[in-house]
Amino acid sequence: MEEECRPVLNTGLRGLVIADTRISDVQGAAGKLIYRGYLIQDLANTTSFEEVAYLLLFEKLPNAAELKGFKEQLTAERDIPPEVITALKTRPKDAVVMDILQAGVPLLAHHDPDVTDQSMEAAIRMATRLIAKFPTIIAAWDRIRNGKEPLKPSPNLDHAANFLYMLKGKEPDEEDGRFMDTCLVLHAEHSFNASTFAAREVASTRAHIYAAVAAAVGSLSGELHGGANMRVMEMLSEIGSVDKVEAYVNQQFDAGRKIFGLGHAVYDTDDPRAHILAPMSKRMGERVGDTRWYEMSQLLEKTGKAEFKKRKGKDIYVNVDFYSASLYYAMGIPIDLFTPVFAISRISGWTAHVIEEYFAGAAPKPMLYRPESEYIGDYCGPDVCEFEPLQERG
Amino acid sequence: MEEECRPVLNTGLRGLVIADTRISDVQGAAGKLIYRGYLIQDLANTTSFEEVAYLLLFEKLPNAAELKGFKEQLTAERDIPPEVITALKTRPKDAVVMDILQAGVPLLAHHDPDVTDQSMEAAIRMATRLIAKFPTIIAAWDRIRNGKEPLKPSPNLDHAANFLYMLKGKEPDEEDGRFMDTCLVLHAEHSFNASTFAAREVASTRAHIYAAVAAAVGSLSGELHGGANMRVMEMLSEIGSVDKVEAYVNQQFDAGRKIFGLGHAVYDTDDPRAHILAPMSKRMGERVGDTRWYEMSQLLEKTGKAEFKKRKGKDIYVNVDFYSASLYYAMGIPIDLFTPVFAISRISGWTAHVIEEYFAGAAPKPMLYRPESEYIGDYCGPDVCEFEPLQERG
Numbered sequence: 001m002e003e004e005c006r007p008v009l010n011t012g013l014r015g016l017v018i019a020d021t022r023i024s025d026v027q028g029a030a031g032k033l034i035y036r037g038y039l040i041q042d043l044a045n046t047t048s049f050e051e052v053a054y055l056l057l058f059e060k061l062p063n064a065a066e067l068k069g070f071k072e073q074l075t076a077e078r079d080i081p082p083e084v085i086t087a088l089k090t091r092p093k094d095a096v097v098m099d100i101l102q103a104g105v106p107l108l109a110h111h112d113p114d115v116t117d118q119s120m121e122a123a124i125r126m127a128t129r130l131i132a133k134f135p136t137i138i139a140a141w142d143r144i145r146n147g148k149e150p151l152k153p154s155p156n157l158d159h160a161a162n163f164l165y166m167l168k169g170k171e172p173d174e175e176d177g178r179f180m181d182t183c184l185v186l187h188a189e190h191s192f193n194a195s196t197f198a199a200r201e202v203a204s205t206r207a208h209i210y211a212a213v214a215a216a217v218g219s220l221s222g223e224l225h226g227g228a229n230m231r232v233m234e235m236l237s238e239i240g241s242v243d244k245v246e247a248y249v250n251q252q253f254d255a256g257r258k259i260f261g262l263g264h265a266v267y268d269t270d271d272p273r274a275h276i277l278a279p280m281s282k283r284m285g286e287r288v289g290d291t292r293w294y295e296m297s298q299l300l301e302k303t304g305k306a307e308f309k310k311r312k313g314k315d316i317y318v319n320v321d322f323y324s325a326s327l328y329y330a331m332g333i334p335i336d337l338f339t340p341v342f343a344i345s346r347i348s349g350w351t352a353h354v355i356e357e358y359f360a361g362a363a364p365k366p367m368l369y370r371p372e373s374e375y376i377g378d379y380c381g382p383d384v385c386e387f388e389p390l391q392e393r394g
Numbered sequence: 395m396e397e398e399c400r401p402v403l404n405t406g407l408r409g410l411v412i413a414d415t416r417i418s419d420v421q422g423a424a425g426k427l428i429y430r431g432y433l434i435q436d437l438a439n440t441t442s443f444e445e446v447a448y449l450l451l452f453e454k455l456p457n458a459a460e461l462k463g464f465k466e467q468l469t470a471e472r473d474i475p476p477e478v479i480t481a482l483k484t485r486p487k488d489a490v491v492m493d494i495l496q497a498g499v500p501l502l503a504h505h506d507p508d509v510t511d512q513s514m515e516a517a518i519r520m521a522t523r524l525i526a527k528f529p530t531i532i533a534a535w536d537r538i539r540n541g542k543e544p545l546k547p548s549p550n551l552d553h554a555a556n557f558l559y560m561l562k563g564k565e566p567d568e569e570d571g572r573f574m575d576t577c578l579v580l581h582a583e584h585s586f587n588a589s590t591f592a593a594r595e596v597a598s599t600r601a602h603i604y605a606a607v608a609a610a611v612g613s614l615s616g617e618l619h620g621g622a623n624m625r626v627m628e629m630l631s632e633i634g635s636v637d638k639v640e641a642y643v644n645q646q647f648d649a650g651r652k653i654f655g656l657g658h659a660v661y662d663t664d665d666p667r668a669h670i671l672a673p674m675s676k677r678m679g680e681r682v683g684d685t686r687w688y689e690m691s692q693l694l695e696k697t698g699k700a701e702f703k704k705r706k707g708k709d710i711y712v713n714v715d716f717y718s719a720s721l722y723y724a725m726g727i728p729i730d731l732f733t734p735v736f737a738i739s740r741i742s743g744w745t746a747h748v749i750e751e752y753f754a755g756a757a758p759k760p761m762l763y764r765p766e767s768e769y770i771g772d773y774c775g776p777d778v779c780e781f782e783p784l785q786e787r788g
Contacts, residue, residue, distance in 0.1 A: 005399040010413050010754075012598060012761030017768050019404050025769035037773030042781035051784070059773070063787040087481040095504035102608055103500035110489035110497070192767045198595050198609055204406060205588050205616025214496055215592055215609030222599025224762045265764050360404075367406030368618045370659050373586045374411050375419035379431030379453070387436035390445070393457040 009374065014265070019200075020360075023056065023352050024189045031269030035189050036060075044276050049159050049184035049345070050074060053131050056189055056352040057124060070128075071158070077132035078153035078162070081111045085140060085150055093145040097138070097340050098221035102214055104137040105130070109210035118206070120359050126209045127351035134347045135159065138340045139166035160184050163344060168332065175287070176331065179280055183324065186273045187342050189349030195219035195226065199350045203357040204368045212357075216350045217343060226339040226346075231260040232325035233335045236296055245299045249307050259304045261297075261322030270317045277323035284330040293326035403768065408659070413594075414754075417450065417746050418583045425663030429583050430454075438670050443553050443578035443739070444468060447525050450583055450746040451518060464522075465552070471526035472547035472556070475505045479534060479544055487539040491532070491734050492615035496608055498531040499524070503604035512600070514753050520603045521745035528741045529553065532734045533560035554578050557738060562726065569681070570725065573674055577718065580667045581736050583743030589613035589620065593744045597751040598762045606751075610744045611737060620733040620740075626655040626719035627729050630690055639693045643701050653698045655691075655716030664711045671717035678724040687720035 006016055025034040033040040036055050043052060047061070054062040054070045062070060084107045091100060109115050112129065114122040140150035143166075151166045161177030172180070190196070199216035203209070220226035239248045252259055264271060278298070285291035301318050308316040328338050379385055400410055419428040427434040430449050437446060441455070448456040448464045456464060478501045485494060503509050506523065508516040534544035537560075545560045555571030566574070584590070593610035597603070614620035633642045646653055658665060672692070679685035695712050702710040722732050773779055 008410055008412055010761075012763045013407075013412060013765035014761060016402055016765050018402055018407060018765040020768040020770045022769075022771040022773075025771065034769070034771070034778055036771055037779035038781060039778050046781065046783060061782070061784075061787055064784055067784065083484040083486070087484040090477040090481040090484075091501075092477070092504050096509060099500045099503045099509070099604065102605060103497050103504070106493045106497035107485075109493045110486050115490060115493070191769075192765050194595065194599050194762055194764055197763060197765060198592060201588065201592050201595060202609060202612045202616070205613050205619040205621075207612050207614075207616035207619075210493065211496060211612030211615050215596060215612045218596045218601050218605030218609045219599050220601075221605050222596070222601035222762075225599040225601075227599075265762070367404075367408060368588055368616075368659070369406045369591060370588055371407035371410050371412040371586050371591060374414040375416075375428070375585075376414045377416040377419065377428070377430055379416075384428060384433050384436075385431035387432060387440065388455070389440060390455075390458055390461065393455055 019192070021191065021353070021356060022059070023349070023356060024191045026191045026266050028266045029268050031267055031272050033190070033272050040186065040272055041276070044182055044185055044273075047185060049181050049188070049348075052185050052188050053348040056348050057127055057355070073128055074132040074159060075153070075155050077129045078136050080108065080133050080136050080140065084108060084111070084137070085144075088137075088141055088144055091141075091144075095145075096221070097141065097336050098217060098226075098343075100141045101134075101138060101340055101343060102217045102221065104141075105210050105214040105217060108133060108137070109208065112210065115208045115210065118358075120355065123209055123351075123355050123358060127355065130209070130213055130351055131347050132159075134344045135163035136166060138337065138344060139163060142167055142334065142337060143169075164331075167337075179284060179327070179331065182276070182280065183327070183341070184345040186276060187320065187324075187345035189346070189352065193225070194222070195346065196350055196353050200353050200357045201369045203354040206358070209351060209354045212354045213347065213350055216346075220339060220343055220346065226342045228260055228319075229321040229325050229328070229338040229342060230335055232321050233293075233329055233338065235260050236293055236300075236325065236329075239296060239300075242292065242295050242299055245296055246303050249300065249303045253307055253311055259300065261319055261325065262301075262304050262308070262316050264317065264319040267317055267319070271319045271322075273320040274318040274323050277320070277327055281323045281327040281330065284327055288330050288332075290330065293329055294323075297323055297326045413586070415585065415747070415750060416453070417743070417750060418585045420585045420660050422660045423662050425661055425666050427584070427666050434580065434666055435670070438576055438579055438667075441579060443575050443582070443742075446579050446582050447742040450742050451521055451749070467522055468526040468553060469547070469549050471523045472530050474502065474527050474530050474534065477505070478502060478531070479538075482531075482535055482538055485535075485538075489539075490615070491535065491730050492611060492620075492737070494535045495528075495532060495734055495737060496611045496615065498535075499604050499608040499611060502527060502531070503602065506604065509602045509604065512752075514749065517603055517745075517749050517752060521749065524603070524607055524745055525741050526553075528738045529557035530560060532731065532738060533557060536561055536728065536731060537563075558725075561731075573678060573721070573725065576670070576674065577721070577735070578739040580670060580714065581718075581739035583740070583746065587619070588616070589740065590744055590747050594747050594751045595763045597748040600752070603745060603748045606748045607741065607744055610740075614733060614737055614740065620736045622654055622713075623715040623719050623722070623732040623736060624729055626715050627687075627723055627732060629654050630687055630694075630719065630723075633690060633694075636686065636689050636693055639690055640697050643694065643697045647701055647705055653694065655713055655719065656695075656698050656702070656710050658711065658713040661711055661713070665713045665716075667714040668712040668717050671714070671721055675717045675721040675724065678721055682724050682726075684724065687723055688717075691717055691720045 160181035164172040195216040198219040199212040202212040285294040554575035558566040589610040592613040596606040679688040
């Protein structure tokens with residue numbers, strides 16, 4: 001085991017290599033993202049989400065027969081139990097959607113006969129169910145909160161297209177389905193990001209995969225993580241038009257505030273996924289006859305980067321949330337579903353990581369994550385406090 | 395910031411001091427546990443859970459007026475919304491109880507008007523609600539799964555006694571209430587254990603306190619963490635009688651297996667809480683006229699320690715789960731509620747840590763936890779894999 005010397009106190013584990021993984025590689029300096037050996041650029045326009053989910057779970061790209069079998073499994077597992085729909089109908093219509101999803105995960109666990117089975121086969125069955133059901137639970141909730149009855153999944157549609165169908169009540173055309181599919185491929189996996197780390201941390205206690213995934217959903221709901229794509233769109237709405245972009249950039253930097261979608265904890269380049277999403281955002285804007293959000297994003301990127309360089313003497317880069325915001329908006333996804341859509345994709349990476357946490361092979365077995373803390377509670381100086389009974393306390 | 399040199403790869407962050415905290419100190423070598431300046435031994439038989447929860451949240455033991463106010467707040471917040479009861483009634487009666495609790499946390503969030511308020515005042519209000527409602531949701535579920543209607547909380551009873559009342563349908567006597575109260579005091583806080591760390595990890599993304607607590611519940615559900623007290627009782631049931639203890643110890647060690655309740659990641663002594671719990675287990679056994687489980691535990695401790703020393707040449711110690719198992723059992727708590735009862739107590743520590751994660755004062759601001767991983771995916775040797783279209787894959 002190697003030794004690392006780094007400042008670790010109150011640094012959020014930043015830069016600390018805590019575990020090995022076979023799942024993905026984020027090469028921050030080179031701007032490369034690799035899923036199980038494959039560059040994201042090679043996967044993004046050539047594979048479906050189902051192929052990528054298979055790759056993440058089974059460590060290889062499927063051949064035609066394997067893909068057919070996996071798609072059939074996913075399709076068969078899309079439905080959610082009617083009792084879960086009934087439970088969702090008790091929920092306040094203004095609930096935060098990520099909170100609905102965080103409840104939804106254990107609600108699904110209650111119906112899964114595999115939760116007490118600690119075998120790898122059971123974990124893969126549960127992972128497949130979670131991947132299959134995430135779109136259904138989110139689409140069902142969006143319809144319930146709008147006073148509509150949830151739609152049954154369509155067995156004739158692929159994973160991404162079926163989500164759009166269940167959400168909107170109408171089958172998407174080929175290009176809409178394909179764009180959603182590419183978004184799911186792009187967001188599927190990103191190594192030890194905060195939500196994945198939360199899932200692994202929970203899994204390390206040998207809690208089951210639903211318990212771990214619910215933790216990941218909670219982590220993704222934070223504005224410093226998955227909530228960022230929603231914040232980008234709120235920012236674009238607040239700016240309102242292309243001619244106000246420059247003033248906005250200056251105003252943010254003057255006030256010491258950041259611009260959502262610029263900057264990333266890991267990359268020292270533009271996020272490779274942003275370069276794939278930007279032309280998709282442009283094309284989708286053209287399709288719906290409103291390229292304003294794309295144009296604002298483009299100018300915001302240019303101005304934000306230049307102004308940051310001028311003020312700080314260093315570069316700042318676009319992250320994955322930057323262009324996904326305008327793209328999802330053009331696709332008619334409600335803003336508060338942006339982060340849940342992220343989850344529909346990332347569930348594939350989360351489950352792969354949970355399975356790796358349970359069953360990592362050759363490497364030294366990972367242990368329950370149990371860090372130490374430094375106690376600085378100087379309540380009674382360096383000593384312990386002398387206890388006073390209730391009656392004697394001032 | 396100091397530097398640490400330690401092996402960190404695949405060691406579960408063990409021994410790594412990652413953050414400072416004012417909440418508690420676990421002195422593993424000395425066998426001391428300190429909550430905000432106070433030794434656990436000083437708190438255990440002199441304070442109520444309400445006082446300890448106040449101490450954890452507000453950094454001081456309350457005086458009589460403060461305690462009265464806090465108790466009134468807790469009492470006022472005990473009820474859970476009828477819609478949550480309705481949702482619980484949709485659940486399969488054989489669901490794992492910790493999974494019910496993990497769903498219960500976001501279900502409660504949906505009704506809390508403070509979830510989008512990021513102020514410390516809102517966090518403390520939500521923490522108080524969570525502490526108040528945990529007993530109610532667990533007791534309600536136990537009644538629902540047994541075909542009974544949940545009971546309204548009793549405003550005349552203290553926190554611990556009210557839980558026993560809601561669970562059993564009858565007010566506990568003074569000693570039962572006091573014993574439950576002491577158990578809640580003992581389990582309230584234990585620094586950066588796996589569930590607390592999960593809560594802090596989620597909170598570091600600025601997700602709200604319910605999202606963080608749901609992650610902690612998931613982590614606690616694992617058998618390597620909170621699930622251990624249930625495993626101790628299952629082990630005692632499996633052994634069945636005092637005369638079979640020695641054979642069991644030898645059989646476990648011969649097979650290279652461990653004895654649940656012996657050994658702890660942090661202490662190099664007996665857990666100080668075990669020494670408080672052991673006589674309580676004895677006394678409760680005498681009260682209910684069945685000291686078998688206590689006697690088995692006592693002999694198991696003695697034999698297990700001696701045999702471990704003989705075989706491994708080193709000492710092993712009892713942890714907090716060891717005597718809580720027989721105590722809870724004697725108190726008539728169903729075995730699968732042992733871990734949920736742990737959560738009823740630990741929610742006070744979790745919420746204190748989430749608030750510290752959000753608002754830590756003088757120390758360098760903690761950041762989103764985002765560790766790195768080492769990619770060992772050698773799928774195509776040291777290079778990336780060449781992409782093959784679906785039709786060409788073998």
